[in-house]
Amino acid sequence: MQKAGSDKYVLEIKNLSTKKNEFIEKYRPFIESRVSMYKKRDFQTYKEGDDDLLSVAFSAFEEAIDKYDMDKGAFFSFADLVIKSRIIDYKKSNFNRDKNIVYLEDYNSEEVKENFIEKRISIDTYNTNLVNEGRRIEIKELSEDLKAYGILFSELVDYGPKHILSKRLCKKLISIINQDKELISELVRTKKLPVKRIEITTGINRKKFERYRKYIIAVLVIKNGEYQLLKEYII
16 A cells, blocks of 8 residues: 655655645555454453554644654654554553542442452553553564564574663663764665764774674664653663
8 A cells, every 4th residue: 555755745744734645545445454463462452442443543644744754754654653652652541541540429339449459450461561551562563573684583682782781871871872863874874873873983992892783773762763662671
């Protein structure tokens, strides 16, 4: 369904409401397919509110248009990530809201107390499962993204910093690179860490961080992508 040149076209229509609406309607099948996929594959536990998922997905698709730039890669891959993220947020918030209602006048009832505890356990279990499933999806997507950089997800354990000093070094480098739009742009464009420019910018010799190159790239990809759950686990 994705057409050549669609990435640039999205940039052109950002502020053109009529053309943007036409674009959204044109790709209704894509949006509906994302909802169907996530309903079927990822959210079987909780069915209430599923009728509203399409509205969430359409809003997410428009959000993706508004936030898109070429540094984010292919538009439809980016849109897919935004839709997935918003569906997870919607499911989680609605489950908590709808399943956590107890009327105060009835709270003295032992039966209500027991039901409330059961619902609370159900909520906690659901949220844990949802986060785990969302994390699994993000890891799969990250694995695909990293292939473009010549990195296997399974390699990251071996290439990550192990000691305090090396962790501090990587944290410092990642922070500096992530704040430099030109460095990030070059990384995304070439799929390689711009080692020479990093040396010049930071004054740190490449020998000190070359061994952590794949790890640094992976963290930067996470920080600049729609990886809301994985971001909690990176330095």
